[in-house]
Amino acid sequence: MAFAKSGGLIPAIVQDDRTGDILMLGFMNREALAETQRSGHVTFFSRSRNRLWKKGESSGHLLKVRDVLVDCDADAVLLRVEPVGPGVCHEGYRSCFFQRLGADGTATIVAARTFEPERVYGGAKQT
Amino acid sequence: MAFAKSGGLIPAIVQDDRTGDILMLGFMNREALAETQRSGHVTFFSRSRNRLWKKGESSGHLLKVRDVLVDCDADAVLLRVEPVGPGVCHEGYRSCFFQRLGADGTATIVAARTFEPERVYGGAKQT
Numbered sequence: 531m532a533f534a535k536s537g538g539l540i541p542a543i544v545q546d547d548r549t550g551d552i553l554m555l556g557f558m559n560r561e562a563l564a565e566t567q568r569s570g571h572v573t574f575f576s577r578s579r580n581r582l583w584k585k586g587e588s589s590g591h592l593l594k595v596r597d598v599l600v601d602c603d604a605d606a607v608l609l610r611v612e613p614v615g616p617g618v619c620h621e622g623y624r625s626c627f628f629q630r631l632g633a634d635g636t637a638t639i640v641a642a643r644t645f646e647p648e649r650v651y652g653g654a655k656q657t
Numbered sequence: 658m659a660f661a662k663s664g665g666l667i668p669a670i671v672q673d674d675r676t677g678d679i680l681m682l683g684f685m686n687r688e689a690l691a692e693t694q695r696s697g698h699v700t701f702f703s704r705s706r707n708r709l710w711k712k713g714e715s716s717g718h719l720l721k722v723r724d725v726l727v728d729c730d731a732d733a734v735l736l737r738v739e740p741v742g743p744g745v746c747h748e749g750y751r752s753c754f755f756q757r758l759g760a761d762g763t764a765t766i767v768a769a770r771t772f773e774p775e776r777v778y779g780g781a782k783q784t
Contacts, residue, residue, distance in 0.1 A: 531762075541668040541682055541733075550677030555668055555733040567760050600764055601753040602746050606668075606682040608754045619729050626728040627735045633694050635658070637727055 532605040533560050539575060540605050544585075544618070547596040547610040553618045554626040556585070563607065570595050572609055589650045591615035615645075622647040659732040660687050666702060667732050671712075671745070674723040674737040680745045681753040683712070690734065697722050699736055716777045718742035742772075749774040 533540060539557040546553055556574035558566065562582055565573040569584075572593035576583035586592035597610040617624040621643075628641035660667060666684040673680055683701035685693065689709055692700040696711075699720035703710035713719035724737040744751040748770075755768035 531758075543670055543679060543682060545679060552670060552672060552679075552735050555670060555728065567758075598758040599754040599767075600756050600758040601682065602748050602750075602755070603753075604764070606753075607758065608679050621729050623729075626730075626733075627726040628729070629727050631658075631694075631725040631727040631734065637731070640726075 531560070531563065531600065531607075532603060535605050539577070540607060542572075542574065543606070543608045544572060544593060545608060545610050547612055551625055552627055553593075553611070553613060553624070556583075558607065566595060566609070567598065572611060585618070586614065589615065591618060591650075593618070617644040620647055620651060622650075658687070658690065658727065658734075659730060662732050666704070667734060669699075669701065670733070670735045671699060671720060672735060672737050674739055678752055679754055680720075680738070680740060680751070683710075685734065693722060693736070694725065699738060712745065713741065716742065718745060718777075720745070744771040747774055747778060749777075 538559050542556050542558045544553045557577060559575040562573050562575040572585045572595060574583045592614045593611040595609055596612055599608040619626040622645050623641050624644045628639055629637040630640045631637055665686050669683050669685045671680045684704060686702040689700050689702040692709060699712045699722060701710045701712060719741045720738040722736055723739055726735040746753040749772050750768050751771045755766055756764040757767045758764055
């Protein structure tokens with residue numbers, strides 16, 4: 531994998547293996563990818579917290595890995611997953627891609643909330 | 658959009674609007690995203706060529722934009738497209754994600770070629 535090309539981090543696309551929906555995009559360093567493959571649960575490298583971040587570590591909304599694909603240049607991965615729980619987004623949606631971007635740059639919500647983020651995360655911002 | 662957070666470039670996931678398959682991942686700066694929305698054809702910023710790159714500019718395998726979604730942190734976009742032609746990958750596949758990554762780090766091809774890259778690209782490496 532070409533981690534060096536992107537300063538040690540590669541984008542990791544998360545796709546629902548059953549529906550094909552894109553759930554989120556995170557970043558992985560070599561260690562995060564190895565941990566994802568070892569544990570069978572998606573583990574990112576959090577740029578804001580500067581540490582490995584097992585998705586769902588506090589919410590319980592884990593992402594079970596069903597398949598790992600790599601692109602032609604080995605600088606991006608596609609994780610096909612079975613999501614545990616009602617959604618992956620810290621704002622309470624099934625997918626983080628819940629807004630349409632208009633030609634004028636404005637974002638419009640196009641999905642319904644699937645859970646109450648306050649109940650799941652309490653005061654914590656993330657997941 | 659939070660371009661500054663990632664040094665001016667955000668990841669752009671390309672998904673076939675009809676099948677849900679992930680075709681590729683590229684990067685966009687503010688200008689590339691604006692050009693994508695203006696023209697209706699996916700336009701990346703090529704990190705290797707350091708310029709805007711209209712996908713399919715040489716091969717004719719354009720990506721017609723059907724929808725643009727943005728994630729909760731406004732630092733990634735999801736482009737739902739209608740692909741023109743037999744594939745997006747410069748190696749001759751419909752999707753750039755044509756390899757499975759094994760637990761030991763080895764990549765195995767899991768898709769069939771859909772076109773002959775030499776015929777489409779000639780001596781040029783890209784697309």
